[in-house]
Amino acid sequence: MVSPHGVQLATHLISSFYGDLCSKVCECLLRRGTLTLAQIIRFTELSRENVINCLRVLIHQNCVQAFAIQQEGAFGEAPRVITQYMALFDNMIHKMRAPKFMQIVSEELGKDVGSSDVDVVRESFNRLLIARFIERCPAPEPFLAPPADGETPAKKRAAKSAKIGEERQTTEQRALAAAAPMESMRFLMEMDGLSEEKSEECTNSVTVGEKRKQDVLKSDEDVLNADKKKEVLWRVNFEELVRRLRHKACISYVKTRINDEAAIVLSAMLELSRHSETRQKAENSAYLSINAIYDEVIKKEGGLGMDFERIRVSLEQLGCQCLETGIDESYSIDIKGIIETSQTEEMESVVLRRYGREAYRIFRLLSKAGRFLETDKISDTTFVEKKDTTKILYKLWKDDYLHMEKVMTSGAKQSLFLLWRINKEPLREHVLDEMYHAALNLRLRIAHEQDKGKEVLQLPREKLVGELEKRYKLLGKVRVILESSLMNLDEAIMLFHDF
Template sequence: MVTQHGIKYAVHLITTHFGDLVAKVCECLLRKGPLTLQAIVRFTELTSSQVKNSLLVLIQHNCVQAFILEQLGSHGDGAKLNTQYIALFNNIIHRWRFPKFLTIVSQKLDKQCVELFEALLLHGRLTLKQMSDRAKSAQNEGDDVILDAVREAFIKLLNAHFVERCPAAESVLTKPTEEETSARKRVPKSAKILEGKETLEQRVLEAATPSEALRFLLVTRTEPAADGGKDENNSSNMTVGKKRKLDALESETEGEATDEQVVLWRANFEEFIRRLRHKAFIENVRACLDDGAVIVISAMLEATRTAEKKVKTENSVPLSLNSIYEEVIKSEEGRNITFDRVRASLVQLSCPPFVKAVNESYSIDFKKIIELAQNDEVESIVLKRYGRDAYRMFRLLSSTARLLETDKIADTAFVEKKDTTKILYKLWKDDYLHMEKLQLTGARQSQFLLWKVNKNTLWEHVLDEMFHAALNLSLRVAHELEQEKELLNLPQDKRVNRLRKVRLLLESSQMKLDDAIMLFHDF
């Protein structure tokens, strides 16, 4: 879901990080969709060299993906290969979340890993050799010592899935099959544009992403083995169970994965969003239930983390009661919990349906947790912006899919009828409610106003408002930072401290707002 203010916010981030020229190319791709180099030059009115350099910067920092689209030639000619570029909106927005990603790494791994990961965020993509060279320039130790330290830290990041191989430079999209073409023709015209872009982006990313077997596999050349032969395919993060897989991939990785100067690595944004999503789930459960339920759902999330292939899954992998208990007692706080307490906590979790139980197997209902959190967020906005009466009416309407008449809302929400109409009109005018007019004909004609909450359109509207607020906050932070820099050249006074406090408050608000954006956009 990419909104208009979402695009403006993404362009602002690119402008801040890479300047106006790169931002102009990025905005063109965000607004026009996938384009060829020639089309970007035409739309931006920049030179071919300027566009090429801008695209290289955006690709280096994982904000644009190149792909080759196979198209039918004219007059029965063969297929033509056409290189196009597509902007990756999510990756652009993730740039604001780099401090959150670094915090996760620092909580899980050591300082060396944090420094290595920070370099990846800063440079976008690096080979293992480039990481080692950066470490050498910053330290005075021997080359072998530094290389071993970098490799050890990198393997920790790789095992945690914090880094991954970069996607293919140019993935190839084949022509759609007859079934796909006929299915696309059956899509309603109103949905073709939006769904087509989303589907194309997904196809591009799927085609470019390495296979799961290769995505987190590090194969390095080592010194000669003790028997005098060379162990040229030594996987530093390989377990016993991966040996057969490595042998099968030997021909595929030879000349590529074994060369530390060629294989590019980047931060695995998907893993960090998954972890932030799990953190949000735990916080939502904590707000409703006791510590026992929080420990149990945390254990379930940890047990199913590796099996969760995609971020936006609706349910976790089912677990037995015994499996859940085994995971609970692995943590220090969970060792005091008895088996019966775990069972009781699962009953608690199934009441607000955070957990589903089917035949003694339990799975987390991700979709329901997100829906409840989204409802709470929007209701909180309504309460702050429109008052308690509007909050009660909005809660009533959001709890049902039916249209409700004005008098019915007034009676149920205990609000005066004259005030009810004013509040409902205000919410409708600001796109928080959907209204329909019902005209009754007969001896006396009368008109009734019916109201409901259309969550699909409202969620998109709320997300757009959040992106708008994020953009304004970011601009205000930049303004405060500029003022702070100017005053630093003057003798120290109270204004500098005040500006610094204001800036820190604004940055904290940005982080909280981004949590809400992830709830509606990323989770």
């Protein structure tokens, strides 16, 4: 489920880009989950025509995914196929990351990508495709086939108990997987035959009886497909762009916390293993030979003077796992470990800014301990007065930064002890929700400043003299500060949610 302030931020973004009606449909889907057209109409109280128009826009903009499932009919009635709609929260949030994505593309491919010349556009498209910055759009409405008729209830129960977490590997996850183009076609320029292949694929996944049901029992959402065309459509490949940002964040962290040479070695390893990453949030890189790492390191700026021994020192500093086979040695980097350490330090910095240095020392102690500690132990270790320690612990607990348990000792003289610890996963979610809240406030403040100064901002440049020029420059400075703060905050959001 999306956190409360995450929903508010996403709906604000959709409102900014596509209007209040689309925002209302998105909010409904984010808060209530996957719904049919009839349910969306009922919950939003919008007209059928408005909801259909909004869904068209949102599907086109990759903010909503439609999919068809077979629903059992009432007693004596045949099953029918219905279309459901799910919100794509991540894609909504990506709307505010266009500057970051454009910067990545410009750094790798240059600024010609924005040219209007036909030949340049064609060449740019090919380069974007080769770099995997764009990909084929998902199928607009995949059909999720029901379990095969031969699957008995006993088999279903066995399968359910065997993978209890995968069953609700969720209908939504199954829908996204069904909508995704085949990997062999995802970045393929040749377009002929894709529609036929998809059509045949869908047909083969549906039994003859089900095909007949689909022909006879048309869903009430067919109107959404009125303008359906067969040409191949393309979209931005957020997965690849987020992967690049994830790698950049890891390199930046290592450069700050260890040194430049370790950052160069990490950059080389991530570059070598990038195309072998099968998941966006890969936990470890592929095992890479020391020779391959060396060859890539010396291509990097600042890496030419590094020899094997210095590279091995950096690999040790990075905590790489070593695999030795005969005369060969290979290394794998713990990407997940770097991300989690970055998250922990970000949470510690939040505590430092909000609650002060003594609270920071207490929080850091509990973070490193990873277990329950008693109040006196915390006070003694951090050199904070017990009275102050208790006040700080209660404040952090009240704000959901700590977990507390009360323990009563047994015996003739009973005593009450308070134990404290950090539950990192719930805390990450809590901190992330606070970041969504802060990002929403910043966007609202930017919109407010623009609205407040719209009279000055709309004036021709030659009329901006005297007091008007001062106001114009002040508005520009305020906007730069606010947008810079928002970009920095979004990097923290990506650290906790996307990386």
